[in-house]
Amino acid sequence: MKLSEKIRLYQLSLIASMLFAFVGFAYNAWRLEVSEQNNNIRTACFEMLKELAQLEQLIYIAHYDQNRTEGSPRKGWISVGLINDFSYLTNGDLQQSARTLKTTWNENWQNIYASTQAVDLVVNDIDSVRSEIKLLLNDLE
Numbered sequence: 782m783k784l785s786e787k788i789r790l791y792q793l794s795l796i797a798s799m800l801f802a803f804v805g806f807a808y809n810a811w812r813l814e815v816s817e818q819n820n821n822i823r824t825a826c827f828e829m830l831k832e833l834a835q836l837e838q839l840i841y842i843a844h845y846d847q848n849r850t851e852g853s854p855r856k857g858w859i860s861v862g863l864i865n866d867f868s869y870l871t872n873g874d875l876q877q878s879a880r881t882l883k884t885t886w887n888e889n890w891q892n893i894y895a896s897t898q899a900v901d902l903v904v905n906d907i908d909s910v911r912s913e914i915k916l917l918l919n920d921l922e
Contacts, residue, residue, distance in 0.1 A: 819921045825870035826914045828863070829879075833907050836860040843893045844900045854890045861886045864910065875913040882906040 782790075836857055843852025861883050868879035885906045892899035 815922060821870055822872075822921060823918065825867040826918055829867045829871075829914060830911065832860045832864045832867070833911055836864070837904060837907050840893055840900055840903055844897070847894060849894070852893075854893070857886060857890060857893075871914075872917055875910070875917055878906070878910045878913045882910055 839852055839857050839860070841852075842848050843854070846852065865879045865883050868876045882903070885902050889896070889899035889902055893903065
């Protein structure tokens with residue numbers, strides 16, 4: 782093999798090596814970005830699930846136990862606000878469910894002590910948000 786052929790072969794192998802390195806780096810960067818996004822969504826969903834459980838417990842304490850201290854609607858507003866805020870780290874369907882929960886809470890929080898219908902409306906929206914969370918978590922890559 783002549784020297785010029787060897788140099789040409791080395792140049793081609795260098796170009797191929799650089800191309801493979803670039804493709805590998807690009808894929809790795811993309812994969813890290815997707816993994817970080819999935820991790821953020823997962824964390825937001827778990828925090829939302831905790832807040833949903835607290836809100837549901839607060840509603841039951843207020844309605845069934847008639848405990849106005851532990852079942853304070855102010856605590857409910859905090860949970861609803863956090864759920865709504867965390868939803869912005871997720872997808873559009875979950876954001877819509879969280880907004881619907883906030884609207885339902887806004888319209889019914891005064892009646893949770895006395896009205897079973899108000900409790901049912903809010904709890905149904907809590908269940909809807911939970912369902913959206915489960916769908917989203919199952920769809921993550």
